[in-house]
C-alpha cells in the first residue's frame with residue numbers, strides 16, 4: 716500500500732462510471748459525480764431512481780458492479796464499509812436505527828463509542844468524561860439539549876430525525892450522506908431540520924436525498940437530479956428551480972413529498 720499525500724485540492728467524493736445491477740435491473744448506470752470538500756449537495760429523483768443505491772455504493776453497504784469511487788483522493792471502491800467510516804464517511808438510513816428504549820444522550824454516546832478506538836464503557840459514565848461531553852455537544856448541535864435525558868420512544872418523529880443527525884456527527888466526520896431525513900416531517904419540523912443542516916460546521920460536506928424541492932434547494936449549494944438510475948441534470952438551486960424539464964417532472968407526478 717502506498718502512502719497517500721494530501722494535496723489539499725482533492726475532491727471529497729469522486730464517482731467515475733459507477734453502475735450497480737441487481738440481476739437484470741440496472742439500478743445505477745454510468746454515474747459520474749464530483750463533490751468538493753465542504754460542499755452540500757441535494758439529490759432528487761422519483762421513487763426507484765437509484766438514490767439510496769447510490770448511497771449504498773458510496774458507503775460500501777453494496778459494492779458497485781462497475782466503476783470507481785474515491786473519497787478525499789483515495790480509491791475506496793473495494794473497501795468495506797467500516798474502513799470508509801474510519802476515513803470520516805457517515806450516513807443515515809431511510810429507516811430509523813435508533814435505540815428507542817434508551818435516552819437521547821445514551822444513543823449519541825453509543826454512536827461516539829462505536830466510532831472511537833479508545834477504551835470506553837458501554838454504560839455511560841455518571842461523571843463527565845470526554846466522550847460524554849462530546850455527546851452532549853452533539854445533542855446541542857441538533858437542538859435536543861432539553862430532551863437529552865428523555866427516552867427516544869417519547870420523542871416526536873421530528874426529534875428522532877434530529878437525533879439521527881447527531882449520531883451521524885459522532886467521531887468528527889468529513890462527509891455525511893443523509894437519506895431523506897425530512898420525509899414525514901411537519902412544516903415546523905422541516906424548518907428545524909433545515910436550520911440544523913445549514914448550521915453544521917462548514918468543513919462537513921454532505922449529500923442529502925430529498926423529495927421536497929423547497930427543502931432540497933434551501934440546504935444545498937448544488938443539486939443532482941436522477942431518473943432511472945442515471946443523472947439527467949445538475950445545477951445550482953436557482954438553475955434547477957427554473958429548469959422547464961425539472962418543473963415538468965415535478966409538476967407532472969411525483970407527489971411523494
Ligand SMILES: Nc1ncnc2c1ncn2[C@@H]1O[C@H](COP(=O)(O)OP(=O)(O)OP(=O)(O)O)[C@@H](O)[C@H]1O
Nearest residue numbers: 737740742760761762763764765766767768769809
Ligand atoms: N437490494 C436490492 N435488490 C434488488 N433490487 C434493488 C435492491 N435495492 C434497490 N433495488 C432496486 O433498485 C432500484 C433503485 O432503488 P433505490 O432504493 O436506490 O431507489 P430510490 O431512488 O432510493 O427510491 P425511493 O425514493 O423510493 O427511496 C429500484 O428499482 C429498486 O427496486
Ligand SMILES: [Mg+2]
Nearest residue numbers: 766767768809
Ligand atoms: Mg431511497
